[in-house]
Amino acid sequence: MASIAEFSKEPKYTIKVLSERTGVRPVTLRAWERRYDLLDPDRLDNNYRLYSERDIEIVRWITHRLDDGLSISNAVREYKGLRGEGIWPEALPTVLVPQPSKTPQHPPNVYAEKLFEALTSRNEVEAKNIVDTIQSMFDLKVIFFEIFYPCLYEIGEAWYRGEIRIATEHYASAYIRGILLNLLQAFPIYSAAPTLLIGCAPEEFHEIAPLMLSVLLRREGYQVEFLGADLPIDDLVAYAEDVSPEMIILSAGFEETAYPLRSFQAKLNQLSTKPIFGFGGRYFNENPEERREFEGVFLGESLDEAIDNVHNLLDE
């Protein structure tokens, strides 16, 4: 394992990047800086902070000590004690999430078409090459929204037109689901962060959108549990009583799957922790007038909007 001293001191990352790479919200990072004098970032002309790879490793080390049960003041004291003796702590093992580093050769839609071709012709070797390539070039949001989404959309259309078999559609969606699950598990879990349960309404089996949302929110440092398809409401309320999440997010694509969600927030309000219920999905996008019939928070038409709304609801 490398020592933190081996990481570059060159200031180049904004607080948003530091936050995404460590799972610590910007407001918390600023508080640690102010109260404990933890980091001393460079400032741009507009006074924005700029952090280095070394800063990222320091914050990761501190959060690891918090996970061990230390308070923030004790974790910082320990870190400063080591530094006072001229010792740099060991850096934590790095997470296996691919980081984009290459310049894109084509716009994302070209890769969406290539992936569609590879998956519908059951060429998994080619599909893997494409996924490796896009992970080396694009941010996860571009991969999810501009490559996976249009690819799946076309698969649905091709199935609807009778051009591909149901089994081919299942194969393709299972492949993409597998990539997403791997990504979800590659991000670290921060036990001090707010807990979110994310999944599908009862009898709803379209789980790829909530899975994408789970990956993106875990990347932002939330403690996300992805619960998958077809969640029975009463069991989920009992689970929420055990787990005490800050928020539960469910997706529904059809009237029948959305319907049982009407009473969900009322049931959650009977728990002492009163988790927030957030919802979204194809049914609510296609029937905007129905949203107000549901107690809870409609999180937006897109996953990007949902991420902003989760921040607004949980970071206050």
Ligand code: B12
């Ligand atoms: C893969 C797939 C399946 C798989 C799902 C596998 C899995 N593990 O997820 C399986 C085989 C299970 C399946 C089953 C069915 N499917 Co299907 N399926 C699809 C397909 C091809 C892709 C869906 C997908 O994952 N898209 C990618 C995600 C990212 O996009 P999305 O789900 O549309 O979500 C977007 C928004 O809705 C929103 N969103 C979604 N959830 C949430 C949540 C929150 C909180 C927020 C803020 C936003 C949000 O954000 C996303 C990005 O913009 C679509 C094709 C299509 N055009 O969408 C058909 C499609 C959705 N399926 C369809 C149908 C009809 C069915 C079945 C009824 C088929 C059948 N006869 O059995 C069943 C229904 C099962 C059920 N009760 O849920 C139709 C729906 C038509 C309609 N309007 O009614 C579609 C559109 C196919 C078509 N062209 O006709 N399906």
